[in-house]
Amino acid sequence: MKSQAPLLRPRIFRPTPLNLNRLAGRLKRGEIIGVPSETVYGLAADALNPEACMRIFAAKKRPTTDPLIVHLASRYDIDTVAHVNEAALALAEAFWPGPLTLVLPKKNIVPLIVTAGRRTVAVRVPDHALFRKLIRLSKCPLAAPSANPFGYISPTSAVHVRDSLIGSGLRAILDGGDCSVGVESTIVDLSNPDKPRLLRPGGIEAEKIEMVLKRKLSRPSYKSISAAKSAPAPGMLSRHYSPRTKLILHTSLHPQDVMHMTVNEVCLLLSKPSAQVNKLLKPDTKKQLRWLSESGRMNDIAKNLFSTLRKLDEENWSVIHACLVPGLEGLAPAINDRLKRASAKA
């Protein structure tokens, strides 16, 4: 009988100077590498090497119509890949390194596979010293989408990447610890600086960007995105970041609500129930309660969102009930955007 080759499990590398040099060399030779960032883990390749970038799409099973973000080590490198304007320079100075991506007219050096055939390129300087070090050592900008199979929950640890990309062609992941922000970057289209557009809410609040630009960003409404049969902008698919388990969203969710749920449904709260409320609950129903943060702080909710959804998805619940974050400010739009897409039907 023919024995089947085992599916290759990517190896996690500790961030020693030797390993960083090795991984940079592998990037330079066209390999894809899992990399840490402050937002989510990325699947990186030399952004100037079309064959290497093609491997990203293959490993993730990502459609080639969905463009990649190019990562730079320093804001001073921006004009190697994009044509800059004053608005872009002001935002780069204010928020880089950080979770803000700028869409600008591209330079010819950027292959069309990276931009999905567009004349614009998305660029960012990540706020993770190891990621920037890897870019410096490899001496090339790195194209990197999130390191998950297309459509599944984004990874916020090296183990998440390893476990969801077995047999994908990915061989190595750089371990940079858990992601500190936990949701993807905010994307602003500045290709026409007179009409700045928010393409995706993310780790930098839109109000802060508007303060630097001294003007409002035009924003897509979630309704227009979810109503569209095809995505209005690449990557703005109504279903994304999704667990396999059915996810039902609520505008408010209380610990006591668990009493109306069946035993295989789990209730994901925004904050830990108080001791007082805890006393009112039966011990066996408490097992069905989880929370995204101890105190309800927005930063903690964002940081724990994907890892908690992933954990619940592995636990065989029939339904995950989760709660939208109240309000429209700060990280609320980014968190609610991910929750809505995660719960949207295919």
Ligand code: AMP
């Ligand atoms: P991610 O998958 O988190 O790396 O984000 C990539 C997303 O950035 C894509 O799905 C698009 O929504 C957006 N993006 C990248 N490049 C461009 C571009 N040239 N024009 C518009 N949006 C872009």
Ligand code: MG
């Ligand atoms: Mg992604």
